[in-house]
Amino acid sequence: MNRLADDPHTVKEDPMKPPRMALTLVIFTCLLLFGAADALAAAPKAAFDPDKMADMSDFDPNNPVIPTGDTIKIAVVASFSGPAAVVGQIYFISVQWAAHDINKRGGIMVDGKRKKIEVIKANHASTPAETKKVAERMVLQEKVHVLWGTDGSHLMKVINQVADKYKVIAQTTAALSDELYDETSFSRYSFMSSFSTDQIGRAAAYHYGKVRKKEKKFYILGQDYLFGHSLADGFKKGLKEYYPEAELVGEDYHPLFMKDFAPYLQKVKASGAEVIFTGDWIPDAENLLVQARQMGVTLPFANIFLDEPNMLHRVGVDGTTGLVHVSQYGSEGGFFKTPGQIKAYKAWNTLWKTKWGPPYNTRLYEHGTGNIGSYIQQTYWLLSVMERAGSTDPEKIIKVWESDSYQLLNGKVLTMRACDHKVIQDLHVEEYVAPAKQRESFNIAPYFWYEGTASVGPTVMVPAKSVLPKMDRALARCKDKSEAGE
Amino acid sequence: MDPTTAMYVAQGVHGLAYGMLLFLVASGLTMVFGMMGILNIAHASFFMLSAYFSYQVLAVFGSFWLALLVAPVVAAAFGVLCERLLLRRVHAFGHMGELILTVGISLVILEGVKVFWGTESLPIHVPTILEGRLALGGLDYPVYRLFVIGLALVVLGLLAALLYTTRLGTVVRAAVSDAGMVNALGVNVPLVFMLVFGTGTWLAGVAGVVIAPILTVYPGLADQMGMDAFVVVVTGGLGSLWGAFLVSIILGELNSYGVQFVSQLAPVLMFVFMAIVLAFRPMGLFGERE
Numbered sequence: 001m002n003r004l005a006d007d008p009h010t011v012k013e014d015p016m017k018p019p020r021m022a023l024t025l026v027i028f029t030c031l032l033l034f035g036a037a038d039a040l041a042a043a044p045k046a047a048f049d050p051d052k053m054a055d056m057s058d059f060d061p062n063n064p065v066i067p068t069g070d071t072i073k074i075a076v077v078a079s080f081s082g083p084a085a086v087v088g089q090i091y092f093i094s095v096q097w098a099a100h101d102i103n104k105r106g107g108i109m110v111d112g113k114r115k116k117i118e119v120i121k122a123n124h125a126s127t128p129a130e131t132k133k134v135a136e137r138m139v140l141q142e143k144v145h146v147l148w149g150t151d152g153s154h155l156m157k158v159i160n161q162v163a164d165k166y167k168v169i170a171q172t173t174a175a176l177s178d179e180l181y182d183e184t185s186f187s188r189y190s191f192m193s194s195f196s197t198d199q200i201g202r203a204a205a206y207h208y209g210k211v212r213k214k215e216k217k218f219y220i221l222g223q224d225y226l227f228g229h230s231l232a233d234g235f236k237k238g239l240k241e242y243y244p245e246a247e248l249v250g251e252d253y254h255p256l257f258m259k260d261f262a263p264y265l266q267k268v269k270a271s272g273a274e275v276i277f278t279g280d281w282i283p284d285a286e287n288l289l290v291q292a293r294q295m296g297v298t299l300p301f302a303n304i305f306l307d308e309p310n311m312l313h314r315v316g317v318d319g320t321t322g323l324v325h326v327s328q329y330g331s332e333g334g335f336f337k338t339p340g341q342i343k344a345y346k347a348w349n350t351l352w353k354t355k356w357g358p359p360y361n362t363r364l365y366e367h368g369t370g371n372i373g374s375y376i377q378q379t380y381w382l383l384s385v386m387e388r389a390g391s392t393d394p395e396k397i398i399k400v401w402e403s404d405s406y407q408l409l410n411g412k413v414l415t416m417r418a419c420d421h422k423v424i425q426d427l428h429v430e431e432y433v434a435p436a437k438q439r440e441s442f443n444i445a446p447y448f449w450y451e452g453t454a455s456v457g458p459t460v461m462v463p464a465k466s467v468l469p470k471m472d473r474a475l476a477r478c479k480d481k482s483e484a485g486e
Numbered sequence: 487m488d489p490t491t492a493m494y495v496a497q498g499v500h501g502l503a504y505g506m507l508l509f510l511v512a513s514g515l516t517m518v519f520g521m522m523g524i525l526n527i528a529h530a531s532f533f534m535l536s537a538y539f540s541y542q543v544l545a546v547f548g549s550f551w552l553a554l555l556v557a558p559v560v561a562a563a564f565g566v567l568c569e570r571l572l573l574r575r576v577h578a579f580g581h582m583g584e585l586i587l588t589v590g591i592s593l594v595i596l597e598g599v600k601v602f603w604g605t606e607s608l609p610i611h612v613p614t615i616l617e618g619r620l621a622l623g624g625l626d627y628p629v630y631r632l633f634v635i636g637l638a639l640v641v642l643g644l645l646a647a648l649l650y651t652t653r654l655g656t657v658v659r660a661a662v663s664d665a666g667m668v669n670a671l672g673v674n675v676p677l678v679f680m681l682v683f684g685t686g687t688w689l690a691g692v693a694g695v696v697i698a699p700i701l702t703v704y705p706g707l708a709d710q711m712g713m714d715a716f717v718v719v720v721t722g723g724l725g726s727l728w729g730a731f732l733v734s735i736i737l738g739e740l741n742s743y744g745v746q747f748v749s750q751l752a753p754v755l756m757f758v759f760m761a762i763v764l765a766f767r768p769m770g771l772f773g774e775r776e
Contacts (some may be wrong), residue, residue, distance in 0.1 A: 003751065082596070082706075089605065154626065162569070224753075253750070255753040257708055259504070259711065260500065260741065262742070263497055263743075263744075263746060264750075266493055266497055266746070282702065283680065283702040283710075286702045287700075291700060294700070296619050313607035360603045362604065
């Protein structure tokens with residue numbers, strides 16, 4: 001507040017008369033009441049404007065228009081081969097969508113000239129060794145400006161190490177472990193624009209303890225590696241914070257790519273649990289859900305990856321009703337609130353219906369919202385930062401991105417905490433309901449997300465101040481900072 | 487039955503069901519690996535291929551039973567072609583050639599399924615008649631898993647009958663023991679081996695079809711079952727059907743009760759068991775050669 005009040009520009013450029021001064025005081029008081037995080041969220045430094053979107057009717061992910069020459073190069077480091085190739089496809093279409101839009105607008109002004117965005121696929125083949133090799137090749141041979149990634153925190157860690165070594169910007173959009181930005185792993189060249197494990201776990205606990213106040217017995221069933229444990233720790237921490245009367249009736253961790261969940265589900269059955277909390281991703285997520293329903297375990301799962309439409313269709317409406325999903329791209333009280341949001345949604349959905357071929361014409365890509373929507377918007381944020389930095393120089397990008405705030409298409413504001421490069425943001429907890437009830441969320445025709453499965457219905461916003469990202473106090477940069485980053 | 491007893495009994499049946507699934511995959515592998523001496527790394531890929539074929543049959547005809555009939559036969563046909571056109575040519579050069587070739591075949595199958603069916607998971611439902619659960623004395627158990635147990639027992643019976651009561655079975659076992667002598671007696675040994683390889687891939691195919699409603703059908707399916715099947719074959723003894731059967735059940739039960747009592751250690755119990763068995767019997771429980 002003092003900083004703003006002392007700002008000489010404010011006084012010189014717009015001397016305030018007494019009534020306006022009083023109004024200003026009222027506004028400042030409100031800002032104080034709502035807290036610093038809310039104040040940041042209320043005044044984003046930049047925003048995605050759907051009215052400025054280019055005509056996207058020629059966008060085709062199978063035949064992308066890739067500019068050459070003096071471009072801004074973004075390497076999407078992901079699985080583009082093997083069993084996890086679908087992940088690379090999702091990332092590529094998301095980043096390429098944002099790049100195509102910006103390119104059709106003429107690119108962005110950096111280093112004294114307008115430059116277009118060149119997206120390069122960098123296949124890490126899901127191994128740390130290959131990740132290091134391909135990330136280094138991207139930096140040294142392709143001279144990319146940004147390493148964008150990726151599926152797996154252990155792989156993102158490698159990307160961040162390469163970014164740190166060669167002083168190149170890295171953007172963490174899909175790896176979620178908090179440990180990536182702790183004292184031992186932090187790199188000032190890497191920015192986490194996604195939510196993180198601690199936030200997700202606490203948001204789920206907040207939902208059950210502060211909003212729903214119904215179920216009390218929880219069972220944690222997760223994958224036995226850093227991410228699964230980190231997510232569970234967040235949930236347990238959240239239960240202590242927001243739901244002390246809750247009971248953890250069981251906790252199990254299974255190996256990745258589990259085949260038979262029956263023994264675990266038998267324990268869940270016997271435990272008397274009312275909710276299963278899990279961070280499992282496909283294929284484990286699908287096998288867990290399908291086998292649970294086959295065994296007559298009808299409990300709701302609270303999760304972040306049980307939203308893949310093909311998997312949901314496999315167990316149908318009955319098997320998916322009641323699922324609880326923590327989202328970083330949700331929206332309370334109807335997903336579509338402005339004409340711009342509808343326009344942007346339809347631009348994607350129309351192309352999906354009419355133009356794209358396999359694999360992009362499948363159900364997975366129908367809506368361009370959810371995780372895909374989040375990846376697209378995170379990419380727009382990166383490009384906005386570069387534009388405002390007016391440079392591809394990492395130091396100038398860092399200067400702008402630290403403490404930056406950006407409003408997404410759905411109205412949500414992301415604020416980059418300067419000391420550890422994690423995002424302060426509201427999260428949303430979505431309850432899955434039958435198609436007839438989905439209009440509460442999908443509030444335009446045809447008023448449902450999917451016909452053959454439950455999907456997003458009632459959505460609750462978890463305020464950013466209740467799920468501030470975990471901060472490692474051992475990180476020297478954060479030593480004297482509050483969790484709001486001040 | 488009180489709930490606690492029901493839980494322990496259910497864990498036992500879960501172990502049996504998973505063991506039977508494992509046996510269906512491993513029985514084909516042990517036949518090929520043990521009887522023909524072929525190191526078929528692509529075995530689990532044929533298992534995956536059959537799961538994809540079953541999806542296709544279901545998509546076109548809508549019948550799980552037709553899929554169970556057709557998909558393993560088509561997978562076996564692919565297996566026979568691979569043996570006749572590729573493996574037979576490198577067999578004389580030893581295991582290294584077979585190893586590299588079968589790794590190559592598995593990669594071709596992996597990329598092939600991605601080209602034809604994409605990278606997304608494909609849904610296969612439990613047939614209507616096998617949906618639901620059976621309530622027996624406090625035990626509430628999925629009918630489909632009971633079907634898997636029954637089917638595996640039928641397959642075991644058929645294989646045992648074929649190998650130990652028919653003339654063809656005698657020829658197969660003799661050819662495995664001394665191919666040169668059997669050849670000299672006028673038996674077409676390459677044809678016998680091709681039949682064995684085809685039967686092995688057919689068994690993998692049956693496993694692929696029955697596992698599809700339980701597991702996700704996606705390009706990583708082969709990796710999920712391959713390792714476990716190799717552990718079964720090595721621990722049970724190369725070429726031993728009974729060894730594969732017994733070890734499959736033991737591994738299934740170790741997994742189930744491991745999860746129940748020592749959850750964190752459950753994934754390594756099968757390897758501990760394998761290490762103990764091989765320490766005392768390097769040829770496996772029922773194996774005759776190392």
